[in-house]
Amino acid sequence: MPQTNSAPVSHPDLAHLREGFAxxxxDTADPSYEEARAVFNAMIEERPRVIAQCETVGDVVRALGFARENDLEIAVRGGGHSVAGMGLTDGGLVVDLRRMNAVSVDPEAMTARVAGGATMSHLDRAGEPFGLATTGGRVSTTGVGGFVLGGGSGWLDRKFGLACDNLLSAELVTADGALVRASADEHPELFWALHGGGGNFGVATSLTLRLHHLPSVTAALLLWQADAGPEVVSAFRSFMEQAPDEVGGGVLYLTAPPEEFVPERLVGSLTCAVLVTYAGGELAAREAMRPMLELGHAGELIVEVPYAELQCMLDDPPGLRNYWSAEFLSEFPDTAVELFCAHAGRMIVPSASQHVLFPQGGAVSRPDTDYPVPWRRALWCVHPFGLWENPADDERAQRWARDLRADMLPWSIGAVYLNFIGDEGDERIVAGLGADNYRRLAAVKRHYDPDNVFHRNHNITPSRPG
Incomplete structure (x- = not known):
């Protein structure tokens, strides 16, 4: 495995890398270095020695070869949203894919070919003129590659399945510089591993995804005072148990923003909110949402927009400190509701932090595959999503997330969507993927990355021969 090397990379070596690099x-002396190394989580302080901003597959091959020749640890950066900062490396080389962001849509085949550095915004905007979309992350700035390879949960998953369910093929550059295409017919075991195994097997330079007809979506954001939370959460639980697949969303506690639709008495205070999304127009959406609309909320915003617009509306602010975690639950009884609501007051207010309960079910829970995403069988996900400014709040934010997880353990299935968590240890990765899946993934890892070159991720250790 390449180790972090403290000696500076010589200018002749970098000149060799730059030669023929598109x-x-x-490097650290470049005026744009600080901007180039910045990631979504402001807590991340890793300082790579070299950032290779790739524009072509050939650039990726050259960057990997250079890093291995110089014994530099490798990190791969797409959207830069990893809460643990896995898209950076301290003293190593970053394969930065952000310049490789093209998306090509085939409206007849209803597919999109997505370059490895594209964000959800690139994909969503490319599909918008054709009224086509697929399950994406819950914001527009998420990198498509890391999102899909990790499984991919979003507002549309109850209707269209997880993002990885819509993965038709992928092209990767492996640790030895080979370009491999994985699909149901080519490298099928690798293709299986890419449905939840993350970036363990190579640098994904292209993904082909299935698209679906979706001219518009409707979203309703409904607000209540925080003390109404237990009643609201219970009502949302009952609502989602009967909701059609078109309905998604979540219930969350947040700091109410100073927006026109927010009552003045709620602005800046802890507020209970329900976001209901609907894969379709407003008329049908209002009928489907009726139980929540009749609950007596204090503020509301209801819009019908293209899917790409919905994604941009929900973008989290960059430059904040982050800590997230999650537990996936088999049920969410009244005791869990009480504990969930009680913990909301311990989050940081005012801040951009969110105390979230996501529903699953629908197409998420009806797979006809054995992909390594066992968390899909859970009915609920509790997701403490911390974003704050002051380093003095670091310990409080992390304790809030950990304590909420601990209180949800009686209903946890153990498996977890790894994109929702940071570095929580190897045991959490094994449990998150499932022990049997992990063993199978480790065998795939041994075949495609026996030296564990790609270990800056939720790492799967290559199994030993035999």
Whole structure:
């Protein structure tokens, strides 16, 4: 495994890397270095020695070869949303894919070919003129590659399945510089592993995804005072148990923003909110949402928009400190409701933090595959999503997330969507993927990355031969 090397990379070596490199090569002396290394989580302080801003597959091959020749640890960056900062490496080389962001839509085949550095915004905007979309992350700035390879949960998953369910093929550059295409017919075991195994097996330079007809979506954001939370959460639980697949969303506690639709008495205070999304127009959406609309909320915003617009409306602010975690639950009884609501007051207010309960079910729970995403069988996900400014709040934010997880353990299935968590240890990764899946993934890892070059991720250790 390449180790972090403290000696500076010599100028002749970087000159050799830059020779024939279509993109840019940035080192610590470059004026754009700080901007180039910035990621979504402001807590991350890793300082790579080299950032290879790749524009072509050939650039990726060259960057990997250079890193291995110089014994540099490798990190792969797409959207830069990893809460643990896995898209950076301290003293190593970053394969930065952000310049590789093209998306090509085939409206007849209803597919999209997505370059490895594209964000959800690139994909959503490319599909919008054709009224086509697929399950994406819950914001527009998420990188498509890491999102899909990790499984991919979003507002549309109850209707269209997880993002990885819509993965038709992928092209990867492996640790030895080979370009491999994985699909149901080509490298099928690798293709299976890419449905939840993350970036363990190579650098994904292209993904082909299935698209679905979706001219518009409707979203309703409904607000209540925080003390109404237990009643609201219970009502949302009952609502989602009967909701059609078109309905998604979540119930969350947040700091109410100073927006026109927010009552003045709620602005800046802890507020219970329900977001209901609907894969379709407002008329049908209002009928489907009726139980929540009749609950007596204090503020509301209801809009019908293209899917890409919905995604942009929900973007989290960059430059904040982050800590997230999650537990996936088999049920959410009254005791869990009480504990969930009680913990909301311990989050940081005012801040951009969110105390979230997501429903699953629908197409998420009806797979005809054995992909390594066992968390899909859970009915609920509790997701403490911490974003704050002051480093003095670090310990409080992390304790809030951990304590909420601990209180949800009686109903946890153990498996977890790894994109929702940071570095919580190897045991959490094994449990998250499922022990049997992990053993199978470790065998795939041994075949495609026996030296564990790609270990800056939720790492799967290559199994030993035999």
């Amino acid at each position: 993109g840019g090569v940035i």
